Amino acid sequence: MNNPYQSPTADLQSKTNSLPLQYVGFWARTAAYIIDSILLMLIVYPLLFLVLGTGAMDGTNPELMFSASYWIISFGLPVAFFIGFWFYKSSTPGKMIFSAKIVDAKTGGKPSKGQLVGRYFAYILSGIPLGLGFFWIAWDKRKQGWHDKLSGTVVIKPTTNPAKQISFD
8 A cells, every 4th residue: 555645665876876875864964954053143143233233133122123124134034045055056054064965755856946945834844843843854764854755855965885875766
């Protein structure tokens, strides 16, 4: 019986890449996200200060939090950061440190733009129940969080260990 909600049992190997591949696990992905978050903070906070001054940052001028500039910098910039890197690099700076890439779960190829946009907004669903959708990466056979499952993606990296090799067949 074919259950569409169950992870496929086939191993993962790219037809276009001769390197053995493996799924990237919870801790490497967590570290990559922390690195990306720090990079974003180094961009967002100084930009908020330059555009809106200290009032938006220390709470002394709460009206600034309702300005278009505040929302664009605080929320629009992170969306553009993640989706932009995913579109052009299939990765983020944090993932690049671990040689990790986001690929289509069925083909091992580059995900569609729709998959990547969906993946970003599926982060919300992964985070709502106390982050359970992110912790799912630690237990899942293919190391997929809920956002990966919903968007049909996996995160992979090259490996030299043939025992960890995966296939996209």
